[in-house]
Amino acid sequence: MTVTEQPGKDTGCAGCGVKLQSTNKEQAGYIPASALERTPTICQRCFRIKNYNDASSIAIDQDDFLRLLGGIASTDSLVVHIVDIFDFEGSVISGLQRFVGNNPVLLVVNKIDLLPRAVNHNRLRNWVQQQAKEQGLRTVEVVLCSAKRNIGFDRVVDAIEYYRRGRDVYVVGATNVGKSTLINRIIHDYSDLDAELTTSRYPGTTLDAVHIPLDDGKAIIDTPGIVYNHRMTEIVPRSVLQAITPDKPIKPLVYQLDEGQSMFVGALARFDFVSGEHQSFTLYLSNGLDVHRTKLERADELYANHKGKLLSPPSVEELEELPAWTRHSLRIPRGGGYDVFVSGLGWMHANSMAGAVVDVYAPKGIKVHVRRALI
Structure with missing residues (x-):
């Protein structure tokens, strides 16, 4: 699996996927006209996240997220569902099976580096499989990883290549589970590109589907995170996120x-x-x-x-x-x-x-x- 090129101004912001525009600073996708020729082409919001850790609030229509998710059932693709092991029940997509139809689901359990080092990974995998079964989720495999720490990442890539079998790959998950971080690892390790998706602590960083073309004419599609207000990380002020979101074991x-x-x-x-x-x-x-x-x-x-x-x-x-x-x-x-x-x-x-x-x-x-x- 090789990434061939990164999306630019023709398909939207290379960082968050939103349609680019140069007319209204208050709307999503704003980019100064003078920056349109830069490569990679990213909106002002992504620029500020990357350079100043400043995520301005942009209203995101949850119905659009669900429509995008629901469209996967009519495709022939592999669905990679990423969940956060620290907040498994909060980050698993309820009813995912009805959205994806008969497409196979690879369950990638991210952020295992946050758990104490003595945790048995086989026992952890069994726990995840049981929880997924209780959620009505049928999976072809459960892969444990830390995209940030490069733990288990080779197995994630191998599993994606094995199960996609020449098809598109849809990456889905709740906000802030590490979808864009994982895709950036693929871009970094399997291409010569210096572009990457925008990542941050803040929920809802990806605003629209981002297509990353592969060498066989197919693509990895990073979808916007589903917002679940039953998670503490969605309702606390941004200044509190750093305190409640672990970044080490x-x-x-x-x-x-x-x-x-x-x-x-x-x-x-x-x-x-x-x-x-x-x-x-x-x-x-x-x-x-x-x-x-x-x-x-x-x-x-x-x-x-x-x-x-x-x-x-x-x-x-x-x-x-x-x-x-x-x-x-x-x-x-x-x-x-x-x-x-x-x-x-x-x-x-x-x-x-x-x-x-x-x-x-x-x-x-x-x-x-x-x-x-x-x-």
Whole structure:
């Protein structure tokens, strides 16, 4: 599989795929007329992301995303679905099978470099396969990788070449799962081009389908990320993203708790150990987050007096941008091997086999549930 050329002004921005225009600075795809002859040709928004880490907000129509996704079923192609292992349930595309029809799906699990190094990859692959099955997703293979750290990347490329069999390749996924990073690895390793897709921490960087031609006349198509507002990463202010998005291996935090104790993750979430025997819980979160423990009877007072200050992020001002917390009452079954998952933030593993009852507070709409343990 060889990349032959990078899309330019004839097909849209080489960074995000949006149609280029030079008339309205406030609309997507704006590029000064004087820059149209540059190679690669990228819009002003992508230029600012690449050079100043500044992602201006552009309204993206989610219906357009779904129409583009739905069109894949009428093609004969390979679908590469990229998910984020740190936020698997939050990043897997619900109902993907009905969008892609009978086309084969290669499930690429990205960002495995964020997990502790001792994690067994065979066990991790089995966990992913079971989760995919529960989602109704039929996959030809599950590949673990880190596009950023070049872990397992050769297997990703080999699998794409094997399963595409001379067909186009559609790369799909939720926002910020690493689609464009993975495609940039292909461009970098399999072509002499110096162009690349725009990548950033910010959700929704790719605004339209980007076609990357291959040497056999087919193409890799990078699609815009599906926006899921049940993920913490979609609703927090951009200044908070750096704190909650891990960029290096997670250091698990272990806490010994008695019933009637609470833990705050900044001012983003709260875990109450409502009932159960004395036991330990392990938190898997970005290393940039602070955890504060208190008695359940004092938790409301602590939050009221210290949210946005001692309990941060977010700041007092940023909290006003978030939905109010809602409570999730959850029962962790006996027998061990369960996590309490908060989409976009991380998870809490119950280490005891005794079971427990916990309440989890998180911004309204965020996905929270009990699952089989990832680690």
